[in-house]
Amino acid sequence: MAEASRKSQLGGPHTKEATEKGDNLECAVCLQNCVHPAQLPCGHIFCFLCVKGIANQSKKCAMCRQEIPKDFIEQPNLLEKPYQREASEGFDGGYQWFYEGKNGWWRYDPRTNEDIEQAFQLNLPLVEILICGEIYVIDITNNWQYCKKTPTRKRSIKRDKIENLVVKGEAGLLR
Ligand SMILES: [Zn+2]
Ligand SMILES: [Zn+2]
Numbered sequence: 001m002a003e004a005s006r007k008s009q010l011g012g013p014h015t016k017e018a019t020e021k022g023d024n025l026e027c028a029v030c031l032q033n034c035v036h037p038a039q040l041p042c043g044h045i046f047c048f049l050c051v052k053g054i055a056n057q058s059k060k061c062a063m064c065r066q067e068i069p070k071d072f073i074e075q076p077n078l079l080e081k082p083y084q085r086e087a088s089e090g091f092d093g094g095y096q097w098f099y100e101g102k103n104g105w106w107r108y109d110p111r112t113n114e115d116i117e118q119a120f121q122l123n124l125p126l127v128e129i130l131i132c133g134e135i136y137v138i139d140i141t142n143n144w145q146y147c148k149k150t151p152t153r154k155r156s157i158k159r160d161k162i163e164n165l166v167v168k169g170e171a172g173l174l175r
Helices: 048-056 110-121
Strands: 037-039 045-047 095-101 102-107 126-131 134-141 145-146 157-159 166-170
Touching: 037 048, 045 048, 095 110, 110 126, 110 157
Parallel strands: 102 166
Antiparallel strands: 037 045, 095 102, 095 157, 126 134, 134 145, 145 157
């Protein structure tokens, strides 16, 4: 009787250990290329913001359920420094999106930055974006953002050039 298909045995080698820089790493949480790839002690790699999201919720690796150390968010093991991506990027000659956070202005992560800019270019009044597992409303008309769960806690946002601001860091990662 048939042993018809035994052609592909998955679960093979861990070859693609993904030491390459972020670009080709797919994050198993958001299913997109990793932004600020961070490696957990178990070896799995996700976007920093995605880890932050799961650290707030299940506190376990989304792949293997190993616990995420309590101090991981403060001291993440990042595979690249966020500020390797420098001010050169930006729209219309260097404009980027910032939000007001601890002691000053913070830059959005590159993906969120692009999503907001796209909405801005389309003249949308606001855009909803999933950040850290929560939906944020980015209100472009009023220049503020809030988490949909806590709409009273608003933070200022703005579109500006990085050289006009003292920027503390990016997406919660200190400069
Ligand atoms: Zn992700
Ligand atoms: Zn894991």
